[in-house]
Amino acid sequence: MHRFILFSVLVQALVQAVPLIFHKETTKYGIDDPDPRSKDIIDLSFYGNSLLGKPDQELTGALVGNFSADTDDVNPEELGSYLEGDMLVPETAITMKNGLITQTSRWPGGVVPYRIRGTFNALELAVIQDAIDEYHRRTCIRFVPHKGERDYISIINDSSGCWSAVGRVGGQQKINLQTPGCLGRPGTVLHELMHALGFLHEQSRKERDDYVAIQYMNIRWRALRNFRKVDNTEAFGVPYDYGSVMHYSKRAFSFNGQPTIVAKQADGAYRMGQRLGFSDLDIEKLHRMYGCGAQETTEPATEAASSTTVPMNSTTTITATSPNPYVEGFNSTLSGLVAGQKELGIATEQRL
Numbered sequence: 001m002h003r004f005i006l007f008s009v010l011v012q013a014l015v016q017a018v019p020l021i022f023h024k025e026t027t028k029y030g031i032d033d034p035d036p037r038s039k040d041i042i043d044l045s046f047y048g049n050s051l052l053g054k055p056d057q058e059l060t061g062a063l064v065g066n067f068s069a070d071t072d073d074v075n076p077e078e079l080g081s082y083l084e085g086d087m088l089v090p091e092t093a094i095t096m097k098n099g100l101i102t103q104t105s106r107w108p109g110g111v112v113p114y115r116i117r118g119t120f121n122a123l124e125l126a127v128i129q130d131a132i133d134e135y136h137r138r139t140c141i142r143f144v145p146h147k148g149e150r151d152y153i154s155i156i157n158d159s160s161g162c163w164s165a166v167g168r169v170g171g172q173q174k175i176n177l178q179t180p181g182c183l184g185r186p187g188t189v190l191h192e193l194m195h196a197l198g199f200l201h202e203q204s205r206k207e208r209d210d211y212v213a214i215q216y217m218n219i220r221w222r223a224l225r226n227f228r229k230v231d232n233t234e235a236f237g238v239p240y241d242y243g244s245v246m247h248y249s250k251r252a253f254s255f256n257g258q259p260t261i262v263a264k265q266a267d268g269a270y271r272m273g274q275r276l277g278f279s280d281l282d283i284e285k286l287h288r289m290y291g292c293g294a295q296e297t298t299e300p301a302t303e304a305a306s307s308t309t310v311p312m313n314s315t316t317t318i319t320a321t322s323p324n325p326y327v328e329g330f331n332s333t334l335s336g337l338v339a340g341q342k343e344l345g346i347a348t349e350q351r352l
Contacts, residue, residue: 042104042167042198046230051089055160056081061178064161069184075275076181077162077188078252084201084226085253086192088163090174104167106198110141110290113152120157124183128155131189138283140292141197153196162188167198187245187275194246194282198289202240202247203261204230211240212272213262223253227260236288241281242268249273 044051063079077086116128135141146152151168155175162182164175175192182188203212206229214227241247242263250259250272263269286292 040105042106043232043234044103044166046232047083047087050083050225051087051166052091053082053088054091055088055158055163055176057158057160060161061159064178064181065159067181067184069181074249074251074254075185075188075191075273076178077191078248080161080163081222082161082163084204085223086161086163087166087195087200089165089169104165104169104198106289107141107151107168110139110292112141112143112196113146113149114143114155115146115152116155118155118157120179124157124179127183127186128177128189130186131193134190134277135193138278139286140290141286143193157182162192164192164195166195166200168196185275187277190245190278191275194286197286199246199285200230200233202242202244204228205233205235205240206231207240211242211264211268213264215258215260215262218254218256218258218260220253220255226253236285238281238285238288241279243271243274243279244282245275245278246282247272247274 060080060082064076067076067079069076080086080088082088116125120128132143135143151170152172153175154172155177157177157179159178160176161178162176165173173196175196177183177189177192182192202208208229216224216227219227242265248261250261250263250269251257252260252273254260261272263272
């Protein structure tokens with residue numbers, strides 16, 4: 001009897017000492033941290049099987065092939081026939097999910113194994129490397145060369161536009177960056193990598209109507225589905241961000257050249273659709289999803305040494321003494337690139 005009473009007292013003390021709540025912290029944005037249990041699973045049930053499809057070279061590839069980063073006022077990832085323009089799980093992967101994508105997950109520890117496959121030239125590889133370096137500088141995310149891990153991303157450049165799956169699907173998952181269109185603006189690579197890390201488009205947030213007005217009369221009818229709100233979006237307590245690298249441009253999917261998204265705040269109009277780089281709130285969301293906290297701001301030396309980096313807009317001679325084993329199709333000879341280097345360099349400076 002005494003043992004039972006003692007046991008009951010101990011149980012009661014434990015219940016009172018460890019309540020079933022999670023500690024929340026208030027950041028500089030004045031928003032409490034969300035329940036950390038929600039960070040691992042990415043709920044895609046809203047989309048059902050509409051994420052599944054086949055790479056589209058006929059329409060999307062042609063549009064992105066004609067895209068000009070210097071003159072077009074939309075982004076290349078907004079030209080796709082895929083869900084929301086650039087969200088795609090190729091049907092070759094459906095056996096892993098029985099034909100229905102309901103959820104994916106984040107990458108454990110923020111570590112993302114990757115390979116680059118394709119025919120990227122040295123300057124195009126530099127754009128990709130710059131994006132990876134930006135993640136390494138500003139977040140705890142680490143893209144590491146693939147060395148046999150089951151789950152990894154494969155960066156390719158088929159003529160089918162800019163697209164990615166959302167979150168860690170399992171096995172090899174592709175990110176397509178059609179050249180040169182998808183590499184004309186630095187933020188496009190950041191954008192597709194953010195999809196792979198588990199993020200949706202900013203304007204699909206459930207509270208978006210408080211910040212933007214969708215102009216349905218100007219949207220191509222086949223693209224109307226791209227402007228749905230997703231009720232179960234997870235923004236990790238970060239405010240709506242017009243300047244997010246994940247936000248559509250104001251004329252995305254317009255059939256008549258008129259705006260499809262109108263900002264309700266004065267400063268939002270010119271910020272929407274920027275692809276210059278991360279916004280501060282993009283970084284905050286990445287930190288919250290992956291629990292970054294305080295982390296190193298420079299790329300680990302082991303990773304820097306394992307990749308071939310060609311600086312963008314470099315004034316030095318571009319050379320490569322040996323092929324990069326993690327970049328399939330990368331040739332150590334750079335003949336034929338010098339003639340196009342000046343043109344691409346100028347275009348890159350203008351875009352920045």
